[in-house]
Amino acid sequence: xxxxxxxxxxxxxxxxxxxxxxxxxxxxxxxxxxxxxxxxxxxxxxxxxxxxxxxxxxxxxxxxxxxxxxxxxxxxxxxxxxxxxxxxxxxxxxxxxxxxxxxxxxxxxxxxxxxxxxxxxxxxxxxxxxxxxxxxxxxxxxxxxxxxxxxxxxxxxxxxxxxxxxxxxxxxxxxxxxxxxxxxxxxxxxxxxxxxx
Numbered sequence: 001x002x003x004x005x006x007x008x009x010x011x012x013x014x015x016x017x018x019x020x021x022x023x024x025x026x027x028x029x030x031x032x033x034x035x036x037x038x039x040x041x042x043x044x045x046x047x048x049x050x051x052x053x054x055x056x057x058x059x060x061x062x063x064x065x066x067x068x069x070x071x072x073x074x075x076x077x078x079x080x081x082x083x084x085x086x087x088x089x090x091x092x093x094x095x096x097x098x099x100x101x102x103x104x105x106x107x108x109x110x111x112x113x114x115x116x117x118x119x120x121x122x123x124x125x126x127x128x129x130x131x132x133x134x135x136x137x138x139x140x141x142x143x144x145x146x147x148x149x150x151x152x153x154x155x156x157x158x159x160x161x162x163x164x165x166x167x168x169x170x171x172x173x174x175x176x177x178x179x180x181x182x183x184x185x186x187x188x189x190x191x192x193x194x195x196x197x
Contacts, residue, residue: 005047013053013057099191102187125165129162130158130165134159137151137152
């Protein structure tokens with residue numbers, strides 16, 4: 001417990017005391033800190049030597065010291081442990097800064113990388129339209145009365161390549177979908193504070 005924590009605890013525990021009497025007692029204990037610091041001793045050591053604020057207040061107040069539970073008495077003096085703020089009090093600030101960090105991470109890395117990956121998939125998927133090459137050759141023959149053996153072989157070859165691109169597009173889609181969902185879940189867990197994920 002440092003000087004500020006010790007003095008705050010003393011002030012809370014001494015609430016039932018008259019203001020002037022309390023101020024004089026607090027000034028005495030503050031003087032102990034001043035003298036100890038001049039001697040080069042750390043605040044924690046000085047606080048340890050002075051004792052627990054709750055016990056000091058109990059002695060100073062005598063019969064006025066009330067050990068009731070919180071809320072049942074306006075003069076209830078909480079212990080130092082009760083005074084300490086719970087760790088969750090910093091949660092809002094941590095969530096705010098985590099959210100800001102995630103926004104910048106997504107703007108700088110996540111969104112551009114995601115768009116690039118999905119653009120690759122779109123190119124592969126659009127190349128799978130080569131399976132329609134035989135249909136184009138048939139329409140060319142039916143409407144334009146134009147038939148070329150080389151065109152037929154190219155259409156059959158393009159059909160095979162289109163099938164390969166369709167299979168690749170399906171696999172790439174599954175992989176990119178899984179990666180995107182994993183990244184979104186990671187964002188969600190990070191925002192909730194589950195940094196182990």
